Amino acid sequence: MAAQAQRLLVDIHTHVYLPRYASFLRARASAPRIFTRSTPQGKNEERLLILDGEPSEGRPVGPQYWDREEKLRFMDKHAIDISVVSSANPWLDFLPAATAHSLASELNVDLETYCSTSPKVTGEVLSRLYGFGLLPLVPEVTVPSLVETVQQIASLPHLKGIIMGTRGIGKGLDDDTLDPVWSAIEKAGLVVFLHPHYGVDAKAWGEKENGHVLPLALGFPFETTIATTRMILAGVFDRFPNLKVLLAHSGGALPQLSSRLASCIDHDPAVASRLEHDARYYLGRLYFDAVAYGAEELGFVSDVIGRAGKYAQRGSSAAASKDGGVGQRKSGSSRMLFGTDHPFFPPLSETAKWKSVVENLEAIDGVYGWGEAEKQAVRGGNALALFGLQST
């Protein structure tokens, strides 16, 4: 890799509601929808309601959600060279199968155009925008229609992966029916970006008014954790060892619960005997964004990736990773990738930079035990490698 490319800042967690999709949401009468209301100042304001019963009647939305020029301005402001853009939740989850299939195809072409007509990185053959496509993952869709869409995405040169929620075609991602889909994705070398939308049952949040804090801070990462764990338990990573899965929000709570998970499996022979490895091993097969807002969190995620190779054997014990230390932590960093979650977590006031972005960069910079090489790789080099983005 050229010296310049090693210094590129690549954002792999950045969302868009493509104009076709935003129009679709404006035409809807129930969530997810975009609607217009008057502000107390008498202005019209568009608001996005993602889930029914969402606090505060959703959130204000504007051009930063759909306008490519806004995305590029955001990138310029934060010195982001390349973004791998994905549609924001809830994707196509709420649509009947036929609509979902045709809209997925259209949005995939739209996203290819969004990326392919973007400027190049100065002095590079690389574009500034790449994308994750969409599959029509809804109940009653046929598996051949999903596989066909995988192949469409694979044929679009700027699309490097697929963003995916956790429901599959209604029964989750541990549904064996999806095996031909995993197989097609694996063969195409596309990256699955696993992203939450539903959280967990809102009754868990109680009656106090806490805005979006609990569903966003806890519900989202719990959902990712559950989905990934169910994939591990169903043997998806045993059957598709080359499937590349990237977890949103640094894998949620999966890293911190992975040894407990291993212990629970170990105490249930019926489950343990189905799996080829200790649960901790599979975390070394996954990729994790670096969207955790804290240096200690990122360092810990790299620890659990780095230790994973020591847990190839079922029924391993905690002693396996003794004295892993900094070497283990450095090796784990190779599967971690910078992201911003733009255009969510906007600043509360107009500032030079978004705090959410600055904080994720500070977190990378502050990881104990990572050298400059690991930090640079997490900021961009790991993404170039994962997505096969060849620099000049």
Place this chain on the structure above:
Amino acid sequence: MAAQAQRLLVDIHTHVYLPRYASFLRARASAPRIFTRSTPQGKNEERLLILDGEPSEGRPVGPQYWDREEKLRFMDKHAIDISVVSSANPWLDFLPAATAHSLASELNVDLETYCSTSPKVTGEVLSRLYGFGLLPLVPEVTVPSLVETVQQIASLPHLKGIIMGTRGIGKGLDDDTLDPVWSAIEKAGLVVFLHPHYGVDAKAWGEKENGHVLPLALGFPFETTIATTRMILAGVFDRFPNLKVLLAHSGGALPQLSSRLASCIDHDPAVASRLEHDARYYLGRLYFDAVAYGAEELGFVSDVIGRAGKYAQRGSSAAASKDGGVGQRKSGSSRMLFGTDHPFFPPLSETAKWKSVVENLEAIDGVYGWGEAEKQAVRGGNALALFGLQST
């Protein structure tokens, strides 16, 4: 502290169904209950059903759940000097208020007797058994009745704290109605051991047969995470700064989600303005058991405890804890305490030691950056200090 006491192994996460409680469960026709069934070998076996719809018709139970001599044998086998024993879930949650109140009082006296008649640690004035009492935390109980039970527990010399689920008196632990209870507990210097029971809505686990793995490995820690977060958001730790709360299972997912939580709060001024500190600060006020089955997990928990003091100010950023490293990690260890979760996670076959116990000890031993002093303190010294157990 005497040199011997520094080497004591103290188990602060170890459960019992006191005989009075077990009899109560045997008399019930719905969960939670203990019932007898015939094994395929024609023997009678008692099984404990904790939740309705639990997989595999619950789990087999025997004397290790209620017999104090079994507890002491388990302790001897694993060289555990002292256990701080707590009733196992679901405590009194399913009872009407009057029954819950009287049964709590009786069980607190039973537990005091269980502990006070136990042997002493050889060469010490310390008993081998101490306990966490129970409050009648059920809907329609009166707050004075709860405060009265706090005072009963405080008057029983071997009871050093209170084990508590997450429902409070029906609205969770962020219910302002509980303030006089927190105040009484704080004044009495008792330790609250916050422990899960309900998990999250079982629909999240999908349709595959995975035994108890998902509710135990994920649901339990999620519940603890939610309850603690709701307490933070409700200002409980601001109003009761000397309240001592010990989190089961190393705080579940709270440590890994704490910077995300801080960021979500930071982006919601209505919530942020209610709190005195950055969310990460409160983790330094809490205590965490060391029941996480992995060295990296424990090291990380001590990182987030150790960094907490740097987050006293609201709206802190990730840069605050830069280069925390080993010093920060060592300081965080002072709020972590060894536990076993006995009699749960029993070995699959008769072995010299329980793997779950060995693994938690190996995890302590394997933490990168902890010296022998920190490891000894996590194994016992921190517990003696937290519970005010004065050695000779």
